[in-house]
Amino acid sequence: MRGVLGHFRELDSAVDAITELKAARLGDVTVFTPTPRHEFEVAVAPPRSPVRMYMLFGGLAGCLFGYWMAIWASAYWPLVVGGKAIASWIPYTIFGFEVFVLVGGLSTVAGLFIHARIPRLTMMVGYDPRFSRGDYGIWVECAPDRIASAEALLRKNGAVEVRGER
Amino acid sequence: MTGRRKWLVITGVLAIGVASTLLSAYAGNYQVAAVAAGTTETATQKANREAVGKAKPGPWGYSGASGYTNYLGEGTGRSPAQPVKFPHPVHVNTLQMNCVFCHSSAFKSPDPGLPAVASCMGCHTITAIDRPEVKKVAEAFNKKLPIAWVRVHKVPEYVRFPHVRHIYAGVTCQTCHGQVQNMEQVFQYASLNMGWCVSCHVNGYSRAEGMRAAGYEPDSAALTDERQGVRKVASYDCANCHY
Amino acid sequence: MTKPVETANGVKRRDFLKVLGVTGAATAMVGCSTDQVEKLIPYVTSPDHTVPGVSNYYATTCRECAAGCGIIVETRDGRALKAEGNPDHPVNRGAICARGQAALQGLYNPDRFRGPMLRQNGQLVPISWEEAIDALHKGVDTAMKSGKARHAVFINQHEQGLLHSFLDEWLAYRDMPPHISYDAEAPFATIVANRAVYGVSWPRLDFGAAKLIVSFAADFLDGWGLPVPQQLDFAEARGKIEGAPRLIYIGPRRPLTGLNADQWIAAKPGTAGAIARMLAGKMTAAAAAAATDVPVATLAALKKEVAAAKPSLLIAGGSGPKALDLATEVNTLNKSLGNVGVTVKPAEAYGAWEGVVPPAVLNDVVAAMEASDVPALFVRGANPVYSTPVGLGFAAAAAKVPFKVSFSTVPDETTALCDLILPDHHALESWGIAEPVKGTLGLQQPTMDPVFNTRATADVLLASLRPLPCFSCPVDPAEDKQHAADIAKFPPDYRGVVASHIGGNSKLQHALPKGLLAGSLPGRVVPVAKIMKPAIVGEATGDYYLATYANLLMGDGRGANKPWLQELPDPVTKICWQTVVEMHPETAKKLGVERGDHVTVKTVAGSITAPAFLYIGVRPDTVAVMVGRGQTASGRYATGTGHNAWSLLPASNDAAGGYQLVGVRCTVAKAAGHSMIVTTEGSGRQHGRGIARASTLEELLTGEEHKPHAFPGQASTAFLPGLRAPVAGDAQGEFSDPTSAQKGEYDPKHPSGRAKRRWAMTIDLAKCTGCSACVTACYAENNIPTVGAEWQGPILYPDRKFPGANITRSREMAWLRLERYYEIDREYKDMAWNPEHHPEVRVIPMLCQHCGNAPCEPVCPVYATYHAPDGLNVQVYNRCVGTRYCSNNCPYKVRYFNWFGYGEPDRAQYAFPEPLNWQLNPDVTVRAKGIMEKCSFCVQRIRDAETLAKVQNREIEADEFTTACAQACPSRAIVFGDAADEHWSVTKLIEDRRAYHVFEELNTFTAVVYLKKINHPAPAGVTA
């Protein structure tokens, strides 16, 4: 993996650089930003996050499991309490709901982890601690022959520091 | 750690957790492998069954050979030393004495009863008076001392286990106590835990299986029942045993 | 019975029995204990007829009061477990009172003497029986040699039987006068009047034949006379509904009989005789009204009513100064009204009070003791130091006696004074005989081997005659020979005395199983009390009348060391573990006293300071105090519990020689301090909730039943179905679908057949008197812990260090309780005295209703409570985690929580100190701390019946068994059975027109059905 890391002080310079980098098709662009900004989303134009699907399917599975667990366990050793039906599905909605939230929520987080590729053990290539503070960074992963043009492009857009990394 | 290995480890740990929970949960619930009605016992099943009967307690008082030792400490295989080494095999197998000859209240009381020392002396004033263990008994009798046997099979205080009901239902003693007739020193055969009790109450008792567990061949009536899938089902109501 | 096997290494038979009770080792349920090493110890030699784990039943005679009821004692593995009434016995016909039940706690009393004791240097030290008999021998010898032997005193607790003549013979042999058969509870005026008018000491009172019952201060339902047979007859009479008698009670305080009465005439203490004289026509109504402080109209109506009702039954009780006059007048009235032979039946006399000596005899005794004339004092059973009026000065006088011997089983104030203790067996360990009804003998036999190293008094006395290895006696062969010839007249032991009386051992053996045979006991001439102190009323010494009374539980004090009886609330005041001064709210207001404030009651004889209790059933000019508590040396439960009302009483007798308990003048003053009232009562009125319902015969007959409790918008109060279904209200889902194949055990076709049954109970409130015998029966059957002892209370509450501390926090464990409601519309403290009208009282036993749709069940998170297929609402103790949600959701509030480890022996709160734990029912789990418990409908009895039926290869027969409460009930108000089977009597009773469920608007479909109480208003012609 090899590429160029551009370090920006201002938001609009970084956005401009991304737009140009994308037009130039120099390579994959990774943007570092201390806080999510819509400007980047527009500039990068990524595909929709699939995390919500985790919520949907995890939640559905949880809901079914909640109902199933309550009904199965009640029928496993049928004991009448208070003249209620053995498998009283109305109160068991609570289990359907709670397990839906539990499994749905946890699978959402799992989705976040999977798609955001964390936990990440080796992270420091192309990263600078200043990106969590106030500065923006652009990491262009590109072939060695394009590094120079990428560097130039970044500098042109106002990068205060540009360095190649591998 | 690569991503793939990471997920492998996570799922592996989860799987081991689930498996061990289930194992610990249900170990001891079913110990006599149920022989489905209408089928005959396989060689393995037969070997297992006989091994159980002939098992001896292991060096730590636990019967490794019982085949059902529960390593989670539920007591299966527990075999405390008794004050008098009473040889069940001699009395039952050789002398053909019935269980209720000595445990005489088993069929009329919730309590199976232990023979009074005087009952032992009924024979042992005449026979085998020179054996060291018999001498112990005689000495106790002469001193009017009871013999303090160490309890092997015990259900907790909050469980009512009326022996008489089970005897009247045709359950062989060995179904729960194992083949005591083959045990040099009695050990706890079954886990006696609740799932173990309830399995039989719910799934029913097959007389043929009970007879096999006792170590003899089922009679024809029992075999007929078995072929027809007749099992004696009991109440599994909580207040049957707990009150 | 086998002899105890004492062994070298200390394993005694009773020790190994402890572990032999395998099926139900009565230890607390603390968890699975399979890892513990537990020993199984068999018999050395099997006793005959004994199967381990199977109960044997012995018929014997109850000695807790003079009545001599027949009881059957259940024993298992050598231990007595429960006392039940003997159904064949003519006195109690299968019923038993609370005190009779508690005989077992006398037997297993932890404070009992372990063996003989001798006072050395002021301390009682254990000695051997040889030494003890030697000491007795010497003491008697000294007494004889002193030349005063004819002044020796032997006080025996009055009981029917051969011991009377035996003792007198023995005493005569020792030149001593006949013994004093003492009973502080004997209603002496009535006995003397009965002898005078009817010729027998106690005729049978046939309540059923009467149309009107008038009780002149006779609390015949609670400790007066023969409580059990009286209650049986009364309840049966009331249970007839049509033609049931009306009951009028006359007296200054409204006791249990007064609560059951349809009318209470609150006459001034000791003046009921004026009403009797008025009825006899010897006095005008106006004069009687003036004497009794009762409205003239009331008395005039009474006179009309008595004249109209034929036959009637007038009963005289009373312990005022003129009690004998009253009793004689009333008995004469009965005669003139033609009631004798109809409602009063001298031909069917009870033997209870034959041979009882008037307490006034003690006046002589005290005088003699004061004069140092008495060389020896023997006491057996009775506790005269405590249970005599303090004015008599018994304790001080007895101290002057040089040789004092007690044969009592338990320590008490009298034994604290004695030099030599020769503990007798408890009655349940003894032989004996009684003539409870003329012509019928009731046998008393040991039900188990003696718990402690005790000996029968008769045997001790016999042994003291024999030449022992007597260390100090002079050895003279001639004397010895004479001695031997003399004692040959005596039988070898007391069992022999009994056997020879009925004609030999074989006859005895034959009669023992039933415990009854025809025959009679020798009569006894009752010594006449020579000195009668005149009855003093002390007119000048106070503004209030004092009314002391004894209830059935504490009696004259003999019940005080039995925790069941201490814990059982008094049926009237609902107070336990405490003595209170009962006063009318108006009196309290006048004194500036509130409930619980201490007041000092002072008479000429003494004073006590006790908390005030507002009771609307006592006249404003009277305060009432119960006797029986406040002991100083009667064991751990009695000592320091409550106050001693005997210490208020002057030495004052009525003309018959009985104690004057009522009518002593006293002053009442507010004192410093305040106590919590130890009561189980929350609010004493129903607030219109229709819990205990009542109707009148007229309403029943006309169909215009009183429907006082209309619940707006609720379901109709018509009898709801549900009860008939094996599983009530199983209203939804698979299990309600009759065609479903998946009902499991709830399917009547399931092999267990449980679902075919629906256990249910009816309680007839027309019969129930509120006596609470059922409560004690429940304690005995179900190992219910008592929680009121001081050391069982919350340890670190500085404000709750007194007996009953737990009960002030409502933590009593009674699975069955008696609720007593006054039909009033305000709090007690706001009630004014109205002599014209006294509120109606209703009692209702409240226990788990075993609801078909039980609210407690669905809230339990772990299935610790659920609905069993046979209709029981089951509580599984070992599954309970103690959320207590079930109790919150129980509208009947019948679930009880183990706040402490009452069943755990190593705890301060342990409720069964050795050997009380021997009584624990092995069939019932002893509950550990932190779990909920409640009435189980005696499920152990149901299971036993099922096992028995199975073993005998039959179905359970209708009315084959019943619950402990129903079995004990002396009113026969409780009926238990299978409501799904028409053969059981309960099924018919459920259809009764008086039947109702409590809180049926909650749709709980209860299995306990109450039958309305019936009130008997005054007939139309006589209303004032």
Place this chain on the structure above:
Amino acid sequence: MATIAYEPKRPNIASANVQLPAVRDYEQVDDEIVATLRPSKAWFLMLMTAIACLGLGVSAFLYQLHQGLGVAGYNPPVMWGVYIVTFVFWIGIGHAGTLISAILFLFRAGFRTTIYRCAEAMTVFAVMTAGLFPIIHLGRPWKFFWLLPYPNWRLLWPQFKSPLVWDVFAISTYLTISTTFLFVGLIPDIAVLRDRETNPTRKRILSFLSFGWRNTEREWRHFARAYLFLAAVSTPLVLSVHSVVSFDFAMAITPGWHTTIFPPYFVAGAIFSGIGMVFTIIIPIRKWFRLQHYVTLNHLDAAAKLCLTTSLIVGCAYMVEFFIAWYGGVQVEQDFFWNRVFGQWWWAAWIMLTCNMILPLSLFSQKLRRNPTWLWILSIFINIGMWFERFVIVVPSLSHEFEPWQWTTYAPTWVDYSILLGSFGWFFMWFLLFVRQLPIIAIAEVKEIVAPRLKRAHAHTPDNADDYEPETPGAHN
């Protein structure tokens, strides 16, 4: 954006539009918030006090465990007492956090940004505290796991119709989800701390906790999605949890419990009490940590409005209860409510009514809404009032039920009080540890509303600079 201040001194700011005028750039946010993490002597003192309270509670519990529940002041049939009251109290407190972080997030209420982290941490710790009480109150606490559905050799399962099992599920789900929510939100902030940290050990720990978060646009994109959906799913969860807790009472037939109004009433009460606790915590924090320019008076004003709203709902619910008791015509119910307000329990009921219904009416005054001292005092009253609300629900109902014979009273003992105090010790121990270890204000989210540095445009000026409060320390330019 137009300025909507009508009057500079008495601004009326739309809740969604709360800005941070005194926060100029990202670096300032980092510096000021990281600066709060230095332990101080006062902090240690407070922590020790909390631990001492906890120690007292633990000893009381151990004593109770050994002796039995009888040492607590139970007076049957009052079988539930201080423990359940405190349980519901803490669960209620635990509602504000997720409400603020999830529901207000969905509603785009801007004033949540600076207080949500604090509220969320409070939620987690409050639920952790609450979760102990059902176990403490058990007769056999060592058997609590029987309420969990796990395979066992008894072949028995929990009774799923019991509201207590619903509780187990609702609370454990809530604890899990709110902890997850808190932690997920913390990841980027931990990354900030990691990057600022110089101590290698701490840096390693923080690296581990931040899961290697790199602030890439990809991470932020999935993060935002996940956060949104977690918020979406937490919203019904918040509403459900206290509804389920209210079922503990509403499903029973006990008079005073058996009402259909309980779920909304409890949820409103929970939010009310939660906001109260947020005030109790955030007002000292903003003062001591000098964060008045993050948690501005506008924030407090907006939160106070929410507080007032919920107070009105709760007050309305009280009135409805009385009305229904009268209108329903069930005598048992009428007796009970009379006894609650004018009888045996009048003092508890009036503490409740005063603190929850009457005093919060003061928040109609904007002056008081913007007075942190008053808000703090009021919040203490709200805490007390809400504890008594639960007391009034639990105890008087049980002491005055269907059976007059079993009517009783109730008096807690020192064991109850010690365990109650211990619960505060437990809660504040965790909270104090939290405030000094992790950012009390969400750094990344604050950065979101702070104007970014731009090359072309001028630095962003706040729209409502006039609303800036003079009490804020630091330069105002």
